[in-house]
Amino acid sequence: MPLFEELSERGDGLCELCGSAKQLDVYAVPPAEEAVLDRSVLVCATCKMQIEQPELADPKHWYCLKESMWSEVDAVKVVCYRMLHTLKSEPWSAELLEMLYLDEETLSWAGEGLQGADLNEPGDHVDSNGNKLENGDTVVLIKDLQVKGANFVAKRGAVVKSILLDPENKEYIEGKVNGQQVVILTKFVKRA
């Protein structure tokens, strides 16, 4: 049976994260090399887009994690864990994260997707290649990015000069794109 059908059966034809029936797709949970049942989640287009571009995550959408984090499926729990982590500046999310229980193996899988970053730990901002970033550096975008709250896409290859590091979160930098100050995830840039 094709994977999509197996997942649809497991998820009752609904997004395993938010329960939506719209535009369902297979999400292979990184670092899965290939999409297999145990390492995949059936997700809707909204969930998938926000998982892949966490800087666009709309906290309200993710209240659904309150339910889905109790899934029996490890892959679902891993995605819940990572999204709660992404949103943990939201008090409700930090609270859920504390309640979410993962066994050791699943927890280490979940952690892999966080690029080894505990967001509260001090450390360096690094680009997609692991090179250290500093205030004032020039970076290049390595993919097209939808800019939150603005009606444009920051194009892959765009040069961002004089970046500012987010002192609170080493996954974020700020810089000007199209004349607007925007927040960019460090994993989508490389130092010029």
Ligand SMILES: [Zn+2]
């Ligand atoms: Zn969804």
